Amino acid sequence: MVAGADDRLTSLYRMYGPVIYARCVRLLGDRATAEDATQETFIRVQRHLAKAPDAEEALAWIYRIATNYCLNEIRDRKLRPLADAEPPEPMTDHLDALLADRDLVARIVRRSPEQTRTAAWLHFVDGLDQSEVARVLGVSRRTVVNRLAEFGENARKFVHRSAS
Amino acid sequence: MHLSALTLDAMALGSETPGAREHLAGCARCRGDFESAAALREHFSAQILPRTQPRKARPSWLVFAMPAFAVAVAVAVVALRPRPHVVAAPPPELAIKGDATWQVFANRNGQTFTVHDGARLEPGDRIRFAVIPDGAHYLLVASIDGAGTVSIYYPFGGSESAALPAGDRSLLPGSIVLDAAPGPERMFAIFSDEPVVADQVADQLRAIGAGGADAIREPHALTIANARAQTSTVFEKPVQR
Numbered sequence: 339m340v341a342g343a344d345d346r347l348t349s350l351y352r353m354y355g356p357v358i359y360a361r362c363v364r365l366l367g368d369r370a371t372a373e374d375a376t377q378e379t380f381i382r383v384q385r386h387l388a389k390a391p392d393a394e395e396a397l398a399w400i401y402r403i404a405t406n407y408c409l410n411e412i413r414d415r416k417l418r419p420l421a422d423a424e425p426p427e428p429m430t431d432h433l434d435a436l437l438a439d440r441d442l443v444a445r446i447v448r449r450s451p452e453q454t455r456t457a458a459w460l461h462f463v464d465g466l467d468q469s470e471v472a473r474v475l476g477v478s479r480r481t482v483v484n485r486l487a488e489f490g491e492n493a494r495k496f497v498h499r500s501a502s
Numbered sequence: 503m504h505l506s507a508l509t510l511d512a513m514a515l516g517s518e519t520p521g522a523r524e525h526l527a528g529c530a531r532c533r534g535d536f537e538s539a540a541a542l543r544e545h546f547s548a549q550i551l552p553r554t555q556p557r558k559a560r561p562s563w564l565v566f567a568m569p570a571f572a573v574a575v576a577v578a579v580v581a582l583r584p585r586p587h588v589v590a591a592p593p594p595e596l597a598i599k600g601d602a603t604w605q606v607f608a609n610r611n612g613q614t615f616t617v618h619d620g621a622r623l624e625p626g627d628r629i630r631f632a633v634i635p636d637g638a639h640y641l642l643v644a645s646i647d648g649a650g651t652v653s654i655y656y657p658f659g660g661s662e663s664a665a666l667p668a669g670d671r672s673l674l675p676g677s678i679v680l681d682a683a684p685g686p687e688r689m690f691a692i693f694s695d696e697p698v699v700a701d702q703v704a705d706q707l708r709a710i711g712a713g714g715a716d717a718i719r720e721p722h723a724l725t726i727a728n729a730r731a732q733t734s735t736v737f738e739k740p741v742q743r
Contacts, residue, residue, distance in 0.1 A: 464507035
């Protein structure tokens with residue numbers, strides 16, 4: 339690897355490492371796993387360093403890498419010891435209100451198809467608006483709308499199955 | 503509407519979104535998220551970055567290639583780096599044996615959220631615990647706070663562990679309303695097959711508390727002879743002005 343690439347990666351790691359680590363803790367729920375996830379994220383950053391955008395877009399780009407990695411970890415390694423535990427507050431049947439419950443959304447996201455879950459997590463759990471989700475994922479806002487609509491259908495089915 | 507995680511993280515990096523600072527000043531939830539993330543960022547910068555950032559003298563970026571689960575990569579890399587997960591990592595939160603674990607929830611103004619290590623909580627927040635006993639029959643939940651006070655949360659005010667409800671997963675009955683004692687508070691869950699005497703735990707917690715706030719923030723494994731597993735979670739309460 340050339341020195342310039344080393345410098346670039348070092349710079350990205352120092353600048354965005356703390357933010358990405360905090361994000362990974364939020365997604366994965368424990369520090370040791372989040373540290374692994376942060377390192378895995380920057381391994382992927384290194385692989386695609388030539389495509390790394392500058393300045394403000396760099397955060398969104400690394401966000402996508404970290405989010406995809408963590409959601410795959412949650413799916414593959416079942417890092418959800420209490421994902422099925424009942425949340426402490428009573429729930430409502432109204433979908434919009436349900437989707438305001440970040441813990442519940444997190445549980446539904448973990449059961450959702452890959453294509454929709456990253457968009458859903460960013461929107462419902464992390465609170466990004468549709469434009470921000472589109473920016474992070476590098477897709478059109480229309481695509482985000484479609485993925486969120488698909489997630490909404492999955493959520494309805496999940497809630498109905500849970501209630502029956 | 504609340505600030506998105508992306509907006510909060512961008513703010514942490516110095517990017518200003520119009521109106522975001524004003525929102526943060528008036529929104530407890532967003533401020534809590536921001537402060538929790540700030541504590542984690544500080545932990546990364548102080549504890550993780552120094553031992554994981556790439557070194558130019560090394561021929562490549564192998565320092566990134568050491569996730570604990572990547573065994574094959576670990577074998578190749580172990581001689582080239584200071585093995586951060588073995589040497590420098592804090593004691594595992596599940597410190598003894600078994601897979602019993604818990605999740606801590608907080609409720610503030612009707613909003614429920616998961617309490618992760620380093621979370622910033624407020625006086626009046628209500629805390630509840632959900633546990634996976636993994637075969638353990640008894641549980642003691644105890645804490646040490648920034649004022650050096652030991653509390654027994656489960657069974658509340660009890661002298662020894664209480665039997666766990668039947669089932670693979672349980673939401674423990676009742677909730678804890680946080681007082682205004684500022685600083686860190688570390689809560690321990692001790693799973694066992696026989697009851698654990700609370701005084702045995704309290705003595706160790708007082709010893710931790712005697713070390714001050716930083717000692718409470720550090721992970722600890724208690725020495726409990728008949729414990730099956732233990733875990734802990736630390737949160738912070740602000741100084742009230």
